[in-house]
Amino acid sequence: MEFERHCALIVEQAELLAGHLSEGKDLGTAVPSCPGWNVGQLVRHVGGAHREATVIARTGEAPPDDEFRDPTHWYADASACTDEAVRELAAWIVDGARELAEALRTAGPDVPIRMPIDEPTTRFTARRMAHETVMHRADAALALGVAYELDPEVAIDGIDEWMELGALPLHFEVHPWMRELLAPGRTLKFAAPEQSWVVDLTGDAIRWRHSTEPAAVTVRGPVTDLLLHLYKRRDEMIEVDGDKDLLEYYWERVSFG
DSSP, X not given: OOHHHHHHHHHHHHHHHHHTOOSGGGGGOBOTTSTTOBHHHHHHHHHHXXXXXXXXXXXXXXXXXXXXXOOTTTTOSGGGOOHHHHHHHHHHHHHHHHHHHHHHHHHOTTOBOOOSSSSOBHHHHHHHHHHHHHHHHXXXXXXXXXXXXXXXXXXXXXXXXXXXXXXXXXXXXXXXXXXXXOOTTOEEEEEOSSOEEEXXXXXXSOEEEXXXXXXXXXXXXXXXXXXXXXXXXXXXXXXXXXXXXXHHHHHHHOOOO
16 A cells, blocks of 8 residues: 555544544443553554654654553543544544654655654554554454454555564564564465465574465455454354364464554
């Protein structure tokens, strides 16, 4: 997916997220996939991430204040979960997404930013914030019991990003135990009708590729469900064939988002 599509996706997904909020009590609904948070706090987290990313797009660096990472002081009391609060929060999340998209478009895709990856630019920021919003919209939808649908092209790009981030060499520095994953014969395939991904753990680093080749274990499902499975959000519509112990071993040592 291109930079402009990611910018548009940030706003599109924020609008859909806002649309999931219908009444005050929704804000206090627990989010099982984000333990300790309610829906209102989740939305505050997403909007805070958008606003931090706006600063990054404009300056190349994150601001020192990142309180959005712990939003638990919001909507902690039922008295704060009102219909008026829903309307204010829905407008706030969309406004922040639009501001971010505008800042990214103004900067363009190739402005250097400070991130622990190779040659990071605003192109990375646009993609990361697009899929941050995609996935947290899923968290809200699943918590509220509303339907969650996603363009297959977006789900494919989300899985590609997950694979890329999961294979970053820095993981071995931050999480040395991830080296335990590497061993002969260890390959995992995640297969959807539109695309298949193979994670290769047989070498000296985590590698991945688009491929339909056989693997030690294969996880199959619709592409959106595969995305939710990779992010450990939902396993409905997922089938597993092959070495299930390898898959469990992999999930014990891999986590992102």
